[in-house]
Amino acid sequence: MISNLAKAGWRFKRPSVIPGFGMTLGFTLAYLTLIVLIPLAGLVWRSASLGWGGMWHVATDARTLNALKISFGTSLVAALINVVFGVIVAWVLVRYRFPGRRIIDAIVDLPFALPTAVAGIALTALYSKNGWIGRWLDPLGIKVAFTPIGITIALIFIGLPFVVRTVQPVMEEIRKEVEEAAATLGATRFQTISRVLLPGLTPAILTGFALAFARAVGEYGSVIFIAGNLPYISEIAPLLIVIRLEEFDYTGATAIAAIMLLISFTMLFVINLIQAWSRRRYGYAT
Secondary structure: OOHHHHHHHHHHHOOOOOOOOHHHHHHHOOOOOOHHHHHHHHHHHHOOHHHHHHHHHHOOOOHHHHHHHHHHHHHHHHHHHHHHHHHHHHHHHHHHOOOOOHHHHHHHHHHOOOOHHHHHHHHHHHHHOOOOOOHHHHHHOOOOOOOOOOOOOHHHHHHHHHHHHHHHHHHHHOHHHHHHHHHOOOOHHHHHHHHHHHHHHHHHHHHHHHHHHHHHHOOOHHHHHHOOOOOOOOOOOOHHHHHHHHOOOHHHHHHHHHHHHHHHHHHHHHHHHHHHHHHHOOOOOO
């Protein structure tokens, strides 16, 4: 019994060159409690004042359902697109050397530094009916601004760096010799990508997807300009929360926020389970 407890304690607290495990763990728990857990608990407590009937009424309201559908639907599509093109961008930056590479590498981080409102105004100016790009799409019957398509484009813009910067360091650790060895053993390019490269990149890709998706769900500044904020058409859930606050419906606003929190937590929890399964299966760590 003592031996088992000792082994469990050894796994819980491994020796480190730098001491202070207890103090740093206490600081971590206190910090997370003050900054994250207490505000979220207050949100849940305020929304709980509605009761189950009130929460169900808010959750099943047609406007709320449509706003949640637009927010989570566009966020999911944008995150999936960012996974594909983010991996391609990271591959180009890691595997190739060409003039202007450092400039492109810096441009990837631009959405991090650019105010979201500026991004929204710029995208609206580009994709509106009279914009540089919108004027060419309008004769084809393609409307981007003030539609869910425009929201998706804005979310792609702000989410791409999360995928690139998550996948890029892991990709740099995969040596070219591994690809050459696979080729000498008779593997095709598709087999090299699917059986050699992707297994090692899967945890990082899932992490990038989770970060991009989480960022997109909570995005507000860059979306409200290009969305047009039309109820039942292009109204996102964060904007509906602001509208409820402006109407002094604080309980309704917190109820919508609690619903978003529950859906986001569930989806991220599932993604984390898939990440853990991927690490166990392929033996790679992010």
